[in-house]
Amino acid sequence: KNQVEQxxxxxxxxxxxxxxxxxxxxxxxxxxxxxxxxxxGRGPVSLTIMTFSENTKSNGRYTATLDADTKQxxxxxxxxxxxxxxxxxxxxxxxxxxxxxxxxxxxxxxxxA
Amino acid sequence: NAGVTQTPKxxxxxxxxxxxxxxxxxxxHNSMYWYRQDPGMGLRLIYYxxxxxTTDKGEVPNxxxxxxLNKREFSLRLESAAPSQTSVYFCASSRGPLDExxxxxxxxxxxx
Numbered sequence: 678k679n680q681v682e683q684x685x686x687x688x689x690x691x692x693x694x695x696x697x698x699x700x701x702x703x704x705x706x707x708x709x710x711x712x713x714x715x716x717x718g719r720g721p722v723s724l725t726i727m728t729f730s731e732n733t734k735s736n737g738r739y740t741a742t743l744d745a746d747t748k749q750x751x752x753x754x755x756x757x758x759x760x761x762x763x764x765x766x767x768x769x770x771x772x773x774x775x776x777x778x779x780x781x782x783x784x785x786x787x788x789x790a
Numbered sequence: 791n792a793g794v795t796q797t798p799k800x801x802x803x804x805x806x807x808x809x810x811x812x813x814x815x816x817x818x819h820n821s822m823y824w825y826r827q828d829p830g831m832g833l834r835l836i837y838y839x840x841x842x843x844t845t846d847k848g849e850v851p852n853x854x855x856x857x858x859l860n861k862r863e864f865s866l867r868l869e870s871a872a873p874s875q876t877s878v879y880f881c882a883s884s885r886g887p888l889d890e891x892x893x894x895x896x897x898x899x900x901x902x
Contacts, residue, residue, distance in 0.1 A: 681832070708888050720794075720880050720893030721833070766832065770888050778891075780825075780832035 680704070681769050681781035689787045694757055698784045700750040700767030704777070712741050712752045713766040715783065721766055724752070754786075762788045792816055794894035796881050802900045803871040811866040811897050813881030821884045822864035823848075823891065824856060826877040833880065839864055840887050871901045 681702045690696050702710070709728045713721035725734045725741040727750070733742045738755045754761055764783040771777050797812045815822065820841045825833040825848075835848030837856040845856050853875060855867045864883075868875060878898050882891040 711890065718896075720882070720895055722893070723890045726890055772888070778835065778887075780834070782830065782832045 681767055681779045683765075683767050683781040683784050685784060686782075687785040687787070689789060690757055692757060692759055692788055692790050695753065695755050696757060696786065698752045698754075698765050698767075698786070700752070700769075700781055702748050702750070702767070702769045702779070702781075704748075704769040704771045704779050706771055707745060707748075708770045708772050710741075710743055710750050710770075711768045712739070712750075713768060715764040715766060717763070724765075757786075757788045759788050759790060762786060794881055794883055794892050796879075796894035796897050798897060799895065800898050802902065803868075804902055805872060807871050808867070808869050809871065810868075811879055811881075811899075812863070813865065813894060814863045815881075815883040815892070816862065817883060817885075817892065818861070819883035819885050819892075820861070821887050821889075822858065823882045823884075824854070824864070824866045825880045825882065826850065826875075827880060827896075828877050836866065836879075838887075871899075873901045875899065876901045 684699045711726045712724045715721040727743045740753045743750045766783040767781040794815045823838040824836040839845045839858040842861045857865045878896050880896050881894040884891045
């Protein structure tokens with residue numbers, strides 16, 4: 678079964694600290710993996726996208742890593758800010774008889790002053 | 791560039807009523823999607839349109855119909871609303887089926 682599992686479910690950190698969010702997937706055959714940020718009451722916005730051959734990709738203070746062998750990805754947030762408080766969603770796409778995109782349930786991050 | 795727009799933003803329906811959620815994109819994207827998002831769950835695909843003139847069922851299509859009116863517009867219709875359809879609905883578009891998706895602001899629907 679194609680699945681995307683994220684951990685932790687929620688996380689509270691102090692402003693200025695770093696954190697890492699995890700994503701494990703069983704989607705196959707893999708096409709790409711994306712991380713989205715979703716602010717409360719808004720639609721998700723893409724942070725990074727990685728294909729099979731990419732190990733890491735950065736977008737400002739956000740760095741995503743991908744290990745296609747173990748089917749794991751992580752999103753590292755450096756020097757967190759209050760505006761980083763949001764849900765972070767891991768999304769995996771596969772080419773299965775067309776295409777299939779599976780969304781994880783997300784990690785809810787709270788950054789406190 | 792407005793990106794992806796959705797109307798309405800909020801809606802309350804009684805069980806059995808019908809309504810259409812509207813979505814439009816101005817990015818000349820080929821693919822468009824309708825998702826629902828429920829608390830504690832990931833976004834679930836209701837229907838998608840890989841290109842103008844085509845529509846396909848997603849993970850949770852029961853109780854919904856869609857129309858790809860033209861390249862810009864993709865509507866979602868609830869023929870007979872049920873309380874289980876209370877959710878936040880997101881429309882998205884992308885250049886192609888595997889490309890980055892751009893989301894609208896969502897429609898919060900409550901069915902009583």
